[in-house]
Amino acid sequence: MIRRITSPADVRAMDPEQLTALAAEIRDFLVQQVSVRGGHLGPNLGVVELTLALHRVFDSPADPIVFDTGHQAYVHKIVTGRSDGFGALRTRGGLSGYPSREESVHDWVENSHASTSLSYADGLAKAFAVRGERNRTVVGVIGDGAMTGGMAWEALNNIAAAKDRPVVIVLNDNGRSYAPTTGGMAQRMAALRLKPGYERLLDQVKHTLPKAPVVGGPMYSALHAMKTAVKDWLLPPVMFADLGLKYLGPIDGHDIAELEQALRRAKGFRGPVLVHVLTRKGQGYPPAENDDLEQMHSPPAFDPLTGRPVAVPTATWTGVFSHELVRAGRDRDDLVAITAAMSGPTGLDAFAAEFPDRFHDVGIAEQHALTSAAGLAMGGVHPVVALYATFLNRAFDQLLMDAALHRLGVTVVLDRAGVTGEDGPSHHGMWDLSLAALVPGLSAAAPRDGQLLAELFAEAIAVEDGPTLLRYPKGAVPEPIPAVRRIVADEDRLVPAAGGVGSVDVLAEPAAGQEHDVLLVAVGAFAGAAMDAAARLADQGIGVTVVDPRWALPVPTALPLLAAQHRLVVTLEDGGRQGGVGAAVTDLLTDRVPGVPVTVLALPQEFLEAASRGDLLTDLGLTAQAVARRITETVARTFPQSREHTGGSGQDVPERRAAGEG
Numbered sequence: 001m002i003r004r005i006t007s008p009a010d011v012r013a014m015d016p017e018q019l020t021a022l023a024a025e026i027r028d029f030l031v032q033q034v035s036v037r038g039g040h041l042g043p044n045l046g047v048v049e050l051t052l053a054l055h056r057v058f059d060s061p062a063d064p065i066v067f068d069t070g071h072q073a074y075v076h077k078i079v080t081g082r083s084d085g086f087g088a089l090r091t092r093g094g095l096s097g098y099p100s101r102e103e104s105v106h107d108w109v110e111n112s113h114a115s116t117s118l119s120y121a122d123g124l125a126k127a128f129a130v131r132g133e134r135n136r137t138v139v140g141v142i143g144d145g146a147m148t149g150g151m152a153w154e155a156l157n158n159i160a161a162a163k164d165r166p167v168v169i170v171l172n173d174n175g176r177s178y179a180p181t182t183g184g185m186a187q188r189m190a191a192l193r194l195k196p197g198y199e200r201l202l203d204q205v206k207h208t209l210p211k212a213p214v215v216g217g218p219m220y221s222a223l224h225a226m227k228t229a230v231k232d233w234l235l236p237p238v239m240f241a242d243l244g245l246k247y248l249g250p251i252d253g254h255d256i257a258e259l260e261q262a263l264r265r266a267k268g269f270r271g272p273v274l275v276h277v278l279t280r281k282g283q284g285y286p287p288a289e290n291d292d293l294e295q296m297h298s299p300p301a302f303d304p305l306t307g308r309p310v311a312v313p314t315a316t317w318t319g320v321f322s323h324e325l326v327r328a329g330r331d332r333d334d335l336v337a338i339t340a341a342m343s344g345p346t347g348l349d350a351f352a353a354e355f356p357d358r359f360h361d362v363g364i365a366e367q368h369a370l371t372s373a374a375g376l377a378m379g380g381v382h383p384v385v386a387l388y389a390t391f392l393n394r395a396f397d398q399l400l401m402d403a404a405l406h407r408l409g410v411t412v413v414l415d416r417a418g419v420t421g422e423d424g425p426s427h428h429g430m431w432d433l434s435l436a437a438l439v440p441g442l443s444a445a446a447p448r449d450g451q452l453l454a455e456l457f458a459e460a461i462a463v464e465d466g467p468t469l470l471r472y473p474k475g476a477v478p479e480p481i482p483a484v485r486r487i488v489a490d491e492d493r494l495v496p497a498a499g500g501v502g503s504v505d506v507l508a509e510p511a512a513g514q515e516h517d518v519l520l521v522a523v524g525a526f527a528g529a530a531m532d533a534a535a536r537l538a539d540q541g542i543g544v545t546v547v548d549p550r551w552a553l554p555v556p557t558a559l560p561l562l563a564a565q566h567r568l569v570v571t572l573e574d575g576g577r578q579g580g581v582g583a584a585v586t587d588l589l590t591d592r593v594p595g596v597p598v599t600v601l602a603l604p605q606e607f608l609e610a611a612s613r614g615d616l617l618t619d620l621g622l623t624a625q626a627v628a629r630r631i632t633e634t635v636a637r638t639f640p641q642s643r644e645h646t647g648g649s650g651q652d653v654p655e656r657r658a659a660g661e662g
């Protein structure tokens with residue numbers, strides 16, 4: 001714990017020497033604390049001096065400090081008196097890895113989706129103007145990566161419009177998202193970073209040359225003109241100045257005195273101003289500084305001495321996808337992969353290395369990713385857009401109206417789908433199936449294991465008349481779960497199938513002598529839990545057929561025929577229950593097989609807390625044991641008579657209806 005810091009006042013009271021010592025202590029503290037269970041190390045090591053300077057110049061919370069994405073707010077939490085919480089960082093009920101309004105009045109935004117901070121800042125500044133609180137300054141701290149998101153420019157456009165609304169935009173420019181930040185603006189700023197001492201050189205000239213007798217003055221004017229030319233050519237202020245924003249910078253983001261001077265000037269403007277701060281991600285910790293891939297952006301638990309992960313990596317969903325994408329890229333030279341600044345985390349690095357001309361990193365710009373993919377499809381190639389599931393939310397209209405409306409072969413691959421874990425409510429990928437269900441002409445699949453991921457991905461990129469979507473969770477890929485048979489509906493019969501949209505895998509059937517009591521529709525990664533639950537239910541005499549719908553949306557037409565053979569249908573999915581697969585199955589079966597009740601087991605339509613995936617699934621009753629118990633209770637409640645007379649054989653259950661009877 002950093003004992004001396006209980007509030008920003010303690011930091012404001014420090015002299016430069018104490019601040020330098022504190023910055024070093026904070027770095028050691030961050031490395032030690034984050035090494036225990038992982039977290040956002042690189043980003044926070046990069047903002048130690050910046051955060052100290054911010055809290056010395058601005059009076060949080062009267063002056064709101066809004067952190068974009070929020071992953072770089074650990075130092076802010078230390079300065080605002082929460083260092084003793086780091087022992088439980090990113091654990092259930094512990095210190096959140098992001099700002100938390102519940103934790104502190106100094107925290108404003110909990111949403112970890114990037115590029116939003118300046119919009120909040122614009123709104124806050126407008127609110128203070130309405131309330132006549134003109135002495136308050138709003139500070140938005142946004143990274144160069146988040147600055148590649150469209151929302152940031154929408155906000156800039158509005159912030160720049162009001163000359164009397166004090167908004168200080170701190171552009172925390174470390175040149176990276178995970179990988180080096182991409183795009184035209186980033187290239188301009190990269191040029192600047194090549195000359196970090198250029199500003200100091202110019203300052204020295206400014207203070208010494210004019211004192212030189214006779215020639216000093218004219219020479220300084222000539223040099224000053226040159227500086228402006230150089231600055232305009234090299235620096236992005238032209239971009240911001242053209243918007244009407246004052247620009248200060250570039251500032252050395254690890255020099256507290258220089259930072260404070262610039263921030264005080266910015267605060268004094270009493271209007272919109274951008275302070276361009278140059279920082280280094282991972283600053284002060286060589287394993288992070290030397291991590292060329294991601295500068296330890298969000299490492300898992302690691303050895304603080306070496307920076308190396310402590311756990312041995314297992315086969316992950318991401319790894320399987322990465323392999324299949326490269327394989328497909330070798331088979332098809334019209335396959336193009338797109339990332340929104342997350343090439344590594346979504347498994348695109350191998351493809352990018354082998355097919356650099358068919359790989360695009362659009363920055364943190366999911367909306368642009370989807371619509372540029374629509375353009376690629378219109379242009380005759382097949383785009384694969386890889387995102388984290390929760391970030392698809394931002395590009396729903398583009399999926400709906402740019403890809404689906406035009407019936408374009410765009411494939412969206414979603415990692416971190418379902419309950420993700422410690423990143424908390426804005427990271428759980430629980431919305432995508434409900435969104436997918438709304439999109440006419442879109443086919444959505446959730447593979448149950450690595451083999452199905454390979455199969456379904458191959459099927460997805462073969463679809464050229466509409467968007468396809470695959471989704472899978474974070475972490476280790478399960479052992480393969482083979483199908484007993486694969487079927488498809490042909491009129492009113494179930495016939496063998498080779499695969500493709502509409503086919504269904506039967507994974508388990510009731511044992512000989514057992515009734516077809518329950519049809520358990522297991523979506524994606526929940527297939528393993530469904531198989532385990534079916535075995536538990538069989539022990540109780542309840543016969544369960546487990547099926548994997550493969551392409552879960554639109555609901556396979558085999559399901560009504562299968563449902564008609566059972567007394568109860570249960571759906572199980574790692575997604576929000578509202579409008580998800582279970583809802584779609586209920587919709588279809590209510591119409592086609594009205595006599596068979598449907599029970600939907602899914603995530604509650606709530607913001608789920610930050611906790612491990614295992615803990616959350618246990619809490620939500622979505623483990624195999626809990627699923628078996630819930631089905632037993634449902635069977636007993638729905639068919640009370642059958643339990644007494646038949647011990648579960650279900651002899652006197654209602655006649656099964658043929659599918660399609662109204």
Ligand SMILES: Cc1ncc(C[n+]2csc(CCOP(=O)(O)OP(=O)(O)O)c2C)c(N)n1
Pocket residue numbers: 043046069071072112113114115142143144145146147172174176177178281297340341342364366391394
């Ligand atoms: C909409 C959205 N897309 C992707 C991400 C994943 N993400 C988290 S942090 C990050 C990089 C942010 O880069 P930058 O803004 O420069 O901050 P830095 O980590 O460099 O401090 C990304 C892509 C996200 N949080 N939100």
Ligand SMILES: CC(=O)[C@@H](O)[C@H](O)COP(=O)(O)O
Pocket residue numbers: 069071112297298345416423474
């Ligand atoms: C803040 C952000 O969005 C990412 O850094 C995210 O926290 C990474 O999640 P994973 O650790 O699951 O890749």
Ligand SMILES: [Mg+2]
Pocket residue numbers: 143144145146172173174175176177181
């Ligand atoms: Mg950055």
